[in-house]
Amino acid sequence: MDSPTACSLLASAERQLLLRTLLEGDGPETVPELARAVAETPRTEFERPEPARIALQHVHLPTLADHGVVEHDDGLVAPTPEAHALGELLDAAAAFDRSWADDAVDRQPGFGRS
Numbered sequence: 001m002d003s004p005t006a007c008s009l010l011a012s013a014e015r016q017l018l019l020r021t022l023l024e025g026d027g028p029e030t031v032p033e034l035a036r037a038v039a040e041t042p043r044t045e046f047e048r049p050e051p052a053r054i055a056l057q058h059v060h061l062p063t064l065a066d067h068g069v070v071e072h073d074d075g076l077v078a079p080t081p082e083a084h085a086l087g088e089l090l091d092a093a094a095a096f097d098r099s100w101a102d103d104a105v106d107r108q109p110g111f112g113r114s
Contacts, residue, residue, distance in 0.1 A: 001067060001082060006089050009067060014052070015060050016090060017041055019069070019079070023087045028076035031056055 010016055021037045022029060035053035039046045046052035061077060064070040068082045079087075 001085070005067065006086055009064065009069065009086065010090055010093065012060065013041075014038055014046075014055065015064060018056065018060055018064070018077075019083060019087060019090060022070065022077060022079040023083060028078040030075055031061070031077060034077060 010019075017038055018034055021034060031053055032049065035046075035049040035056055038052040038056065039049040046055065061070060061072050064083075065072050068080055069086055070083060071078045071080055
């Protein structure tokens with residue numbers, strides 16, 4: 001996988017959380033379990049599991065499966081070796097203590113932190 005594709009896949013907070021949950025788990029996860037994990041995390045746009053489940057099934061899981069990052073079969077989702085490589089990039093990105101948005105605000109005249 002090339003770096004622009006990897007960065008594109010990790011641009012979504014939901015996909016980051018999905019990947020982290022799968023890599024830290026003991027085995028395949030069900031879609032409802034993953035939806036609960038997404039809904040329980042304040043970094044995502046979802047407050048309830050059902051909307052998260054719909055987005056996972058129709059957007060995020062197909063995107064990750066199309067790039068060989070997850071296998072999704074019979075209601076179970078499992079990481080592939082490609083997921084582990086992408087997880088290393090996610091770990092490297094986590095080393096940055098500030099978000100890109102914070103950095104962009106700091107660079108704008110009149111918007112820096114005091």
